[in-house]
Amino acid sequence: MSANTPHLTTPPPSLEAADPTATALLTIDLDALCANYRALGGLASGAECAAVIKANAYGTGSERAAPALAQAGCKTFFVATFDEAVNVRKLAPGVTVYVLDGCFPGSAEAFAREAIRPVLNSVSEIRSWTSFCSETGKTHPAGLHVDTGMNRLGLTPGEAEDAFSPGGAAQGFKPALLISHLACADEPDHPKNRKQLTLFQKVRKHVSGCPASLANSGGIHLGPDYHFDLVRAGFSLYGGQAVEGRPPLSPVVQLHARIAQIHEAKAGESIGYGAAQTLKRQTRIATISLGYADGIFRNLSASDTQTGMTGYISGLPAPVLGRVSMDLITLDVTDIPESLARHGGWVEIIGPNVSIDKLAAQAGTIGYEVLTNLGNRAQRVYLGAKGSND
Ligand SMILES: *Cc1c(COP(=O)(O)O)cnc(C)c1O
Numbered sequence: 434m435s436a437n438t439p440h441l442t443t444p445p446p447s448l449e450a451a452d453p454t455a456t457a458l459l460t461i462d463l464d465a466l467c468a469n470y471r472a473l474g475g476l477a478s479g480a481e482c483a484a485v486i487k488a489n490a491y492g493t494g495s496e497r498a499a500p501a502l503a504q505a506g507c508k509t510f511f512v513a514t515f516d517e518a519v520n521v522r523k524l525a526p527g528v529t530v531y532v533l534d535g536c537f538p539g540s541a542e543a544f545a546r547e548a549i550r551p552v553l554n555s556v557s558e559i560r561s562w563t564s565f566c567s568e569t570g571k572t573h574p575a576g577l578h579v580d581t582g583m584n585r586l587g588l589t590p591g592e593a594e595d596a597f598s599p600g601g602a603a604q605g606f607k608p609a610l611l612i613s614h615l616a617c618a619d620e621p622d623h624p625k626n627r628k629q630l631t632l633f634q635k636v637r638k639h640v641s642g643c644p645a646s647l648a649n650s651g652g653i654h655l656g657p658d659y660h661f662d663l664v665r666a667g668f669s670l671y672g673g674q675a676v677e678g679r680p681p682l683s684p685v686v687q688l689h690a691r692i693a694q695i696h697e698a699k700a701g702e703s704i705g706y707g708a709a710q711t712l713k714r715q716t717r718i719a720t721i722s723l724g725y726a727d728g729i730f731r732n733l734s735a736s737d738t739q740t741g742m743t744g745y746i747s748g749l750p751a752p753v754l755g756r757v758s759m760d761l762i763t764l765d766v767t768d769i770p771e772s773l774a775r776h777g778g779w780v781e782i783i784g785p786n787v788s789i790d791k792l793a794a795q796a797g798t799i800g801y802e803v804l805t806n807l808g809n810r811a812q813r814v815y816l817g818a819k820g821s822n823d
Contacts, residue, residue, distance in 0.1 A: 445687055447814035448779050456722035457690045457811035458779070461493045464817030465683040466670060467505040472682050473666045474506070476653050480660040483509035485649070485667035487517060487533070492728075492805045493671055493686060494813055499524040501818040502670075511552075511665055515540065518549040531576050531610070535586070541565035545573045550609060552576035554586045556602045563606050574609035577640065581613045581632040582625060590636045597639045610663065611637060611645045618651025619676055626655055650675035673800040674790045681790070688783040688807060690723035690744070693761070695776055704763055705755030709736040712754070717767045719744075719751060721780050724760040728806030729782065730796040731757045742795055744780040745787065747773045751780065783807075 447460040474482035484507045490498035495517070499510065503525035511531045512518050518530045529550065536544055536551035536558050542565065544551050553559050553575050562575050580587035588596065596603035613633045617623035633647050644662035650669035652659045654676045669675040672685035698704065700714050721744065725731045734756040735741035741753040744764050751764035751774070766774035783789055789800040796803065 444689070444779065444781075445784075445816065447687075447816060448689060451779075451814070452812060455691065455812045456693070457688065457727060459808045459811040459813045460687040460689070460816060461497070461813060462683075462685050462687075462816045463497060463501040465672065465685045466493070466498060467501055467818065469670045469672065469682040469685065470502055470505045470507060470666070473650070473653055473664070473669055477648075477664045478657040478660050481509060481663040483507065483511060483646070483663050483665050484670060485511045485665050486521060487511065487513040487667075488805045489517075491667065491671045491673075491801070492807045494808070494815075495520060495524060497815050497818070503528055504818065509663065511667075515543065515549065519547055522547060522549060533578075533586070535578070536562060536575070541573075544575075545569065545571075550575050552578045552610075552612060553608070554578045555588060556592055556596055559596060559603050559606055563603075576610040576612055577608035577643075579611065579613050579633070579636045579640075581629040581636070583614050583616050585614070587613065590632055593636050594639045603640075608640060608643045611640050611643050612665070613647050615647065615649060615652045615655075615659075618649055618655060621651075621655060621676060621679075626652075626659075630658060654679060668801055668804075671804060672789065673804060674788070681788070684784075684788065686783060686789060686804065686807065687781070688723075688811065689779040689781055690721040690727075690762070692719045692774065692776055692778045692780060693722045694720040695766070695771075695774060696720075703755075705734075706758055707756060709734065710755040711737055714767070716754070716765055717769075717771075717774070718754060719746075719764045719766040719774050719780065721762050721764060722760065723762055723782060723811075724758050726759045727810050728803065728808070729757055729762065730798070730803075730806075733757055733792070733796050742782075742792065743787070744782055745784070746778065746780055748786065749773065750786075 445460045484502045499521050509529045510521050518532045521530050531550045533552050535554040578587035579593045617625045646663040648659045648664040653664050674681040703711050733742035735753045744751045749769045751766050754763045754765050789803050793800040793803045
């Protein structure tokens, strides 16, 4: 689809059902989320597909995402923090939950009490976990992270080899899952992918007899060599483009903002903070109720020398004028019929015309950052799964 072919698709039903007081609407399609889960499972060549639902399910809301994914057959979930895990445990009873950030000193008991599995990241974490297990006389399952090239979390391959050698710190400890994380999975041809794969295969020999997991969303697309026993899908589940040059799965998220005011200004007048942009013509301006406090980054602003983001009204482009402020954005609607650009009407910010990844590219960041910043203030409306929530 070329950039200037508007998608004149019908707006999501959530807009028509929106609360008249709603200023912005984040529409989350749970059926698309579940379809993406099944599609990723299909790509994983027989490996189990786990869902990564850290950061409130990448901003989509774990309250609804976790039960929907569990319903779609997901049995294993990854989160970053203990609190997130407790939440998932309540939302999807019976699933396995791993905490990627590991287990801080003194926290083992809390993990065991909640039946949450830490992913242990160091020899000292293994020590405290195994001594907790022997104190309680029970084997509490935990994962293990080996760092094959991120230099972020996990034992080095050398440490893992030593720890699992006879007399090593991990003797007698059998991880429930061995994981590592790819640094460049979004670039299929990056030589680092193969390097990490080779290292992971080597480490696996020392930690034999436990299931293994290497692939995130990007890694799933790298092919069967990378799938092992379990894949960890995050961004792709939520409709993001995980791999350069490869189309994303179904979009899950749409963001619309309400027009709070329409007014006209003359050529030569400036607009917004810093008077950063001067109008070149008599301009009709739509001020919409959304801003950087809603995750629409300030560097999506326009100025006299730079174009910024574009909103869409019934598929017609409305370019930003001047700076994005905390709660408001001004758009040029001069070329859009007055019947369409009207007070209380909706503007597409993320949707058929603007993907998460496109908006991210305009903001000089990645779709992950856009997604996880949305919805601080927008009303969330869910479509699909158990029906819409209005
Ligand atoms: C966040 C994360 C994932 C998911 O990555 P995506 O690129 O979103 O699929 C998988 N594994 C680990 C260790 C992570 O931190």
